[in-house]
Amino acid sequence: MTSTSDPSPTWAEGPVERVFRTEWGRLLSLLVSRTRRLDLAEDALSEAFARASDRWPGEGMPADPAGWLYATAYRHVVGRLRAEAIAGRKAPLLAVRPGWVPPDEPAEVLADDRLQLILLCCHPALPSESRSALALRLVVGTSTEQIARLFLVPPATMAARLTRAKKKIVLAGIPLGAPLADELRVRLDEVCRTIYLAFTAGYTPGTGPDLLRADLAGDAVRLGALLHGLVPDAPQVRAMLALLVLQHSRRDARQRDGRLVTLIDQDRSRWHHDEIRAGLGLAAGLEPGKGYAEELRLQALIAAEHARAPTAAATDWSAIAGHYAALEALTGSAIVRLNRAVAVAEAEDPRAGLDLLASLDTVLPDSHRVAAVRAELAQRVGDLDIARTSYRRAIDLCANEVERDHLRAQLEALPPPGSEVTSRGRRS
Amino acid sequence: MKYFVLLAADGELPPWDKLAADEQEALMARFGAFDEACAARPGVEILSSEALGDGSTATTLRTRGGEMTITDGPFAEAAEQIGGFYLLEAPDLDTVIELCRVLPAYDIDIRPVPDMG
Numbered sequence: 194m195t196s197t198s199d200p201s202p203t204w205a206e207g208p209v210e211r212v213f214r215t216e217w218g219r220l221l222s223l224l225v226s227r228t229r230r231l232d233l234a235e236d237a238l239s240e241a242f243a244r245a246s247d248r249w250p251g252e253g254m255p256a257d258p259a260g261w262l263y264a265t266a267y268r269h270v271v272g273r274l275r276a277e278a279i280a281g282r283k284a285p286l287l288a289v290r291p292g293w294v295p296p297d298e299p300a301e302v303l304a305d306d307r308l309q310l311i312l313l314c315c316h317p318a319l320p321s322e323s324r325s326a327l328a329l330r331l332v333v334g335t336s337t338e339q340i341a342r343l344f345l346v347p348p349a350t351m352a353a354r355l356t357r358a359k360k361k362i363v364l365a366g367i368p369l370g371a372p373l374a375d376e377l378r379v380r381l382d383e384v385c386r387t388i389y390l391a392f393t394a395g396y397t398p399g400t401g402p403d404l405l406r407a408d409l410a411g412d413a414v415r416l417g418a419l420l421h422g423l424v425p426d427a428p429q430v431r432a433m434l435a436l437l438v439l440q441h442s443r444r445d446a447r448q449r450d451g452r453l454v455t456l457i458d459q460d461r462s463r464w465h466h467d468e469i470r471a472g473l474g475l476a477a478g479l480e481p482g483k484g485y486a487e488e489l490r491l492q493a494l495i496a497a498e499h500a501r502a503p504t505a506a507a508t509d510w511s512a513i514a515g516h517y518a519a520l521e522a523l524t525g526s527a528i529v530r531l532n533r534a535v536a537v538a539e540a541e542d543p544r545a546g547l548d549l550l551a552s553l554d555t556v557l558p559d560s561h562r563v564a565a566v567r568a569e570l571a572q573r574v575g576d577l578d579i580a581r582t583s584y585r586r587a588i589d590l591c592a593n594e595v596e597r598d599h600l601r602a603q604l605e606a607l608p609p610p611g612s613e614v615t616s617r618g619r620r621s
Numbered sequence: 622m623k624y625f626v627l628l629a630a631d632g633e634l635p636p637w638d639k640l641a642a643d644e645q646e647a648l649m650a651r652f653g654a655f656d657e658a659c660a661a662r663p664g665v666e667i668l669s670s671e672a673l674g675d676g677s678t679a680t681t682l683r684t685r686g687g688e689m690t691i692t693d694g695p696f697a698e699a700a701e702q703i704g705g706f707y708l709l710e711a712p713d714l715d716t717v718i719e720l721c722r723v724l725p726a727y728d729i730d731i732r733p734v735p736d737m738g
Contacts, residue, residue, distance in 0.1 A: 285736075288622065288712060288713035288714065289712070289713065290712070290713055290715060290716070291662075291663055291664055291712055291716070316714075318714060364733055364735065365714050365731075365733050366622045366624075366711075366712075366713045366714040366717075366733055367713070367714050367715075368712070368713035368714065368715055368716075370713075370715075372715065
């Protein structure tokens with residue numbers, strides 16, 4: 194059931210790669226809607242792209258590449274269905290909601306059923322780690338190997354995860370077909386969480402050459418942009434895209450020489466300022482709202498403050514602290530409180546930040562980040578004993594070798610008792 | 622498709638026998654509304670449904686090493702609260718989920734029943 198030929202931009206270069214990037218999701222959603230066979234559609238489209246990769250370089254591109262690919266894939270599906278019928282096998286079809294209408298016979302313009310496919314992949318009945326993977330695989334076309342790299346798991350694990358998710362969709366009757374208005378809003382919240390999960394996976398520190406997987410986080414941004422194009426009026430989608438674009442714009446400044454570079458220390462000339470302009474434009478149009486849409490909006494506004502500051506020193510920490518306060522009131526999240534402590538330390542003074550940290554030890558007892566922030570703030574107010582203890586605790590709790598090295602360096606850089614030097618090191 | 626809908630646990634609801642008469646009536650009304658909602662939905666049929674006897678009336682059979690042991694009570698503490706089930710015919714999972722919103726707010730386990738034919 195798993196596709197054996199995973200098309201990925203590495204073996205199909207130039208024009209085929211470009212067509213792949215723009216057409217994979219649209220063609221797959223259409224094939225899935227026409228055939229109601231998730232497994233066959235994916236295999237058939239992979240086959241069609243493989244054939245294109247073989248033939249187009251020599252024969253030249255067809256006048257209508259998408260049409261060629263669609264027709265080739267569809268013929269492949271028909272062939273497989275015939276073989277199944279002869280063998281007396283009949284695989285179950287995707288369920289459909291009552292009132293679902295199959296797409297018309299393709300005319301000049303191939304229909305866009307990508308929203309249906311996104312909603313299918315991101316259904317809450319699927320395990321959350323599978324939804325992100327499935328959405329990237331089916332809607333963006335990211336290869337299984339790349340998705341495995343993104344989530345720092347072995348490729349076989351990811352392949353199995355995808356296979357199980359696709360099986361569950363069919364066996365549990367997760368349907369094709371757009372949900373009704375209110376339900377769509379709730380489902381879009383879930384989709385945004387899924388896309389954000391895929392994005393942050395790219396920035397979860399790994400090791401060595403895979404310290405960060407910013408290129409794959411970029412696939413999540415593309416998915417977010419695609420979704421925004423499909424539902425431009427959805428506030429949570431716009432807020433999510435603003436957030437992703439702004440955070441992603443910093444990708445080339447986030448690591449150097451195999452180490453992570455915190456936000457304060459980043460070389461801002463390596464930020465993508467054209468993307469920042471786009472992100473700020475998206476953020477500017479956001480209206481205050483409720484629930485998850487409002488959470489995303491506040492996060493986007495925070496990202497916007499960082500993005501628009503020409504230097505770290507010019508950051509409007511007061512505005513950021515205000516947004517974090519609103520976010521904490523909305524979510525009650527301890528992680529938000531932690532980030533708020535950092536902002537308050539900058540906007541007011543480190544003591545105020547330390548005060549906010551006080552309640553977090555019971556809520557986040559195993560968080561190396563709480564200890565690390567406490568260490569930095571304690572260092573700034575001159576509580577060097579607390580700084581030392583906290584750095585040591587952070588090092589003990591931290592699972593990532595590169596982050597641990599960074600913390601060790603911070604600990605070693607602490608002045609011996611009696612001297613008075615400040616240093617910095619915060620989130621990236 | 623066939624779905625087995627299990628009323629698996631009370632969730633935030635108090636146990637049935639701890640409810641006042643009018644609260645029990647309110648929950649019964651929701652069961653009635655569920656029956657009506659299913660009847661009104663194209664492609665949906667309740668094939669079977671029962672409320673189950675209390676967990677204290679359960680008997681468990683366990684076979685280990687070829688020996689069957691009979692004990693009082695349900696097979697696990699988690700199963701104490703299983704209250705009942707429906708066997709539904711429905712076109713898709715989202716239809717079942719929407720209908721289940723009408724039921725009292727129990728913890729509900731939805732399983733597809735594979736077509737063995």
